[in-house]
Amino acid sequence: MTEETRLDGAATMARLVAGDYADPDGGPPLSVPTRSVVIADSLAGREDDCIDGVGLAGRLAVVCDRITQAVLGDGVARALGDARCVVLEDRPHADRETVEAIRAATASADALIAVGSGTINDLCKFAAFQDGKPYVVFATAPSMNGYTSVSAAITVDGLKKSLPAAAAVGVFMDLEVLAAAPPRMIRSGLGDSLCRPTAQADWLLAHLLLDQPYREAPFAILAADEEGLFAEPEALMAGDLAAMERLARTLVLSGFGMTVCGGSYPASQGEHLISHYLDMMAPDLPESFHGEQIAVTTLTMARLQERLLAEGPPRLSASSMNEGAVTAHFGEALGHACWAEFAKKRLDEATAERLNQRLEERWDNIASRISEIMKSSAELQRILEQAGGPTRPRDLGWPDALYARAVSHARLIRHRYTALDLAGDAGLLEDFSHGLTTAA
Numbered sequence: 024m025t026e027e028t029r030l031d032g033a034a035t036m037a038r039l040v041a042g043d044y045a046d047p048d049g050g051p052p053l054s055v056p057t058r059s060v061v062i063a064d065s066l067a068g069r070e071d072d073c074i075d076g077v078g079l080a081g082r083l084a085v086v087c088d089r090i091t092q093a094v095l096g097d098g099v100a101r102a103l104g105d106a107r108c109v110v111l112e113d114r115p116h117a118d119r120e121t122v123e124a125i126r127a128a129t130a131s132a133d134a135l136i137a138v139g140s141g142t143i144n145d146l147c148k149f150a151a152f153q154d155g156k157p158y159v160v161f162a163t164a165p166s167m168n169g170y171t172s173v174s175a176a177i178t179v180d181g182l183k184k185s186l187p188a189a190a191a192v193g194v195f196m197d198l199e200v201l202a203a204a205p206p207r208m209i210r211s212g213l214g215d216s217l218c219r220p221t222a223q224a225d226w227l228l229a230h231l232l233l234d235q236p237y238r239e240a241p242f243a244i245l246a247a248d249e250e251g252l253f254a255e256p257e258a259l260m261a262g263d264l265a266a267m268e269r270l271a272r273t274l275v276l277s278g279f280g281m282t283v284c285g286g287s288y289p290a291s292q293g294e295h296l297i298s299h300y301l302d303m304m305a306p307d308l309p310e311s312f313h314g315e316q317i318a319v320t321t322l323t324m325a326r327l328q329e330r331l332l333a334e335g336p337p338r339l340s341a342s343s344m345n346e347g348a349v350t351a352h353f354g355e356a357l358g359h360a361c362w363a364e365f366a367k368k369r370l371d372e373a374t375a376e377r378l379n380q381r382l383e384e385r386w387d388n389i390a391s392r393i394s395e396i397m398k399s400s401a402e403l404q405r406i407l408e409q410a411g412g413p414t415r416p417r418d419l420g421w422p423d424a425l426y427a428r429a430v431s432h433a434r435l436i437r438h439r440y441t442a443l444d445l446a447g448d449a450g451l452l453e454d455f456s457h458g459l460t461t462a463a
Contacts, residue, residue: 031247031248032247032248032269032272032273032276033272035244035247035276036060036272036275036276036279039053039054039055039244039276039279040054040055040057040058040059040060041054042054042055044244046240047239047240047243048238048239048240053240053283055171055190055279055282055283056173056190056192056282057171057190057191057192057193057194057279057282058077058078058192058193059073059076059077059192059193059194059195060171060193060194060195060196060275061073061076061193061194061195061196062196062198062268062271062272062275063196063197063198064197064198064199064264065197065198065199066161066195066196066197066200067098067197068102070098070099070102070103070161070195071102071103071104073159073161073193073195074103074136074159074193076193077157077159077192077193078192079133079134079136079157079159079192079193080133080134081132081133081134082105082107082131082132082133082134083103083105083106083107083132083133083134083135083136084106084107084108084109084128084129084132084134084135084136085099085100085103085106085107085108085109085136085138086109086111086125086129086135086136086137086138086139086143086146086147087108087109087110087111087137087138087139087143088110088111088112088113088114088115088139088143089110089111089112089113090113091138091139091140091143091163092108092110092138094138094163094200095138095161095163095197095200096108096110096138099136099138099161103136106136107129107132109125109128109129111124111125111143111146115142115143115146116142116178117141117142117145117146117175117176117177117178118177118178118179119177119178119179119180121146122146122149122150122153122177125146125147125150126150126153126154129150129154129156130154132156133156134151134156134157134158134159135147135150135151135156135157135158135159136158136159136160136161137158137159137160137161137191138160138161138163139160139162139163139164140162140163140164140165140166140167140208141166141167141169141312141313144160144162144167144169144170144191145169145175145176145177145188146175146177147160148160148169148173148175148188148189148190148191149175149177149186149188149189151188151189152175152187152188152189156189157189157192158189158191158192159191159192159193159194159195160191160193160194160195161195161196161197162194162195162196162197162200162201162271163200163201163204164201164204164205164208164209164211164212165196165201165204165208165209165212165267165270165271165274166204166208166209166211166212166215166312166313166314167211167212167215167274167313167314168212168215168216168273168274168275168277168278168281168290169278170191170194170274170275170278171190171191171194171275171276171278171279171282172188172278172281172282172287172290173187173188173189173190173281173282173285174186174187174188174281174286174287175187175188176313178302180356181303181356181357182303182357182360182361182436183299183302183303185286185287185291190282194275196271196275198264198267198268198271199264201267201270201271202262202263202264202267203262206260206411207312207315208312209259209260209267209270209410210260210312210314210315210318210407210410210411210412210413211312211313211314211315211318212270212274212314213252213256213259213270213314213318213406213407213410213412214314214315214316214317214318214319214321214407214412214413215274215277215290215313215314215317216249216252216270216273216274216277217253217317217318217321217403217406217407218290218291218292218294218295218317218320218321218324219242219245219249219277219289219290220325220396220397220398220403221292221293221294221321221324221325221328221397222288222289222290222291222292222293222294222295223242223289223396224292224324224328224393224396224397224442225292225293225324225328225439225440225441225442226288226289226292227392227393227396228389228393228440228441228442228445229439229440229441231385231388231389231392231393232378232381232382232385232389232440232445233378233440235440238283238284238289240280240283240284241277241279241280241281241283241284241289241290242280242289242396244276244279244280244283245273245276245277245280248269248272248273248276249273251269252266252269252270252273253398253402253406255269256406256407256409256410257409257410259410260410260411277289277290288439292324292439292441293320293324293327293433293434293441293442293443294317294320294321294323294324295317295320296433296434296436296437296439296441296443297320297323297324297429297430297433297443298313298316298317298320299433299436299437300429300432300433300436301316301421301425301426301429302316303353303357303436304353304429305421305425308419308420308421308425309419309420311413311419311420315412315413315419316419318407318412318413318414319413319414319415319416319418319419319421321403322400322403322404322407322414323430323459324441324442324443325397325398325399325400325403326400326459327442327443327446327455328393328397328442329397329399329400330451330455331442331445331446331451332390332393332394335386336382336383336386337382337445337446337448337449337451338379338382338449339370339375339378339379339382339445339448339449340370340375340448340449340450341370341371341372341374341375342369342370342371342448344365344369344435346358346359346362346366349361349362349365349435350362352432352435353435353436361435361436362435364435364436364437364438365434365435365436365437365438366438367438368438368439368440368444370448375448378448426456426459427456427457427459428456430443430452430455430456430459431447431452431453431456434447434452
């Protein structure tokens with residue numbers, strides 16, 4: 024065991040910020056662009072110290088919505104004195120139009136201060152990136168892992184994209200504020216954290232089968248906190264600050280893992296594709312938080328991965344899916360963009376035969392390696408149930424038929440190769456998706 028694998032989560036985070044965390048993949052020491060992460064029981068009265076600690080100066084703009092303004096935004100603005108407060112409409116959308124509205128409202132500011140969680144953070148980090156400005160974030164809920172990532176989930180012309188974004192110069196988390204967040208938002212953060220096993224399994228599959236790049240680093244930095252986080256979902260929901268600190272740190276470190284890898288690969292694979300499909304194709308569904316969706320789709324991916332490993336090497340065939348079929352399913356506006364993504368991984372006869380040979384030769388190693396890093400679907404379901412979180416599509420108001428369609432077609436929206444593709448290329452995905460909903 025290396026010295027780094029013995030570090031606790033707080034020490035891991037400190038070393039990453041300091042730039043001297045030993046890379047488990049053998050590269051130079053890992054560093055991140057974020058200069059300060061402060062996680063404390065309370066930050067009341069310390070807001071200006073947090074800002075001073077990262078060297079922000081000049082004209083500052085606090086960006087929040089009406090809810091986060093009341094929770095923390097007004098306090099941050101008062102502490103900073105002359106900072107301008109930009110208050111978005113209730114329930115803002117992370118889309119190009121809202122980004123442009125923020126850029127216009129903060130045109131005279133030298134730096135942005137996001138006060139919120141997923142949507143506000145994504146909007147501010149992308150606006151800051153577009154304008155070349157620094158930004159920091161005061162978290163109001165432990166609902167997602169994007170606080171420290173360098174990508175933002177922004178909807179452009181109806182298609183949800185992961186776009187390059189500014190790194191937060193500082194991330195500030197008041198545990199009392201986080202623990203007071205709506206329970207669904209806390210469960211959302213837990214759900215977003217639960218996909219580590221399925222995302223890692225998908226990424227490792229693409230590496231072992233297709234020789235795509237893969238890294239252990241983003242998972243090594245999470246290891247110290249994951250076991251404790253998964254072991255105490257009830258304490259987390261009861262407001263225990265030690266449990267909340269572990270979740271907050273996990274979310275920060277997960278974002279750092281994406282930053283280290285230069286993309287969302289370690290935290291967004293098949294489970295996120297299913298969620299994104301539903302966001303794109305069924306926008307009128309009952310409102311749910313991103314992490315709630317990931318909780319449900321993670322269970323789906325865990326079950327699919329388990330089934331694939333249990334059945335032995337699949338036999339792949341050339342894809343019958345063509346541009347016309349993709350466009351017919353998604354419509355003209357989205358269809359061409361989806362086809363451009365799917366075409367990059369679409370199997371022709373020669374590629375299918377080559378991969379079949381690899382599967383025969385490598386299956387034992389593939390199955391063994393993936394099994395080592397998985398958690399069973401039963402264990403993941405137990406964690407969610409103890410937290411009172413959603414476990415079935417119908418828990419979020421998703422009709423069974425729609426969910427089956429999402430599982431069957433989500434792989435078409437992005438070129439990332441996952442267990443959805445392995446099952447789809449083997450002709451197994453359609454039966455799996457329908458059997459999943461009837462058994463739920």
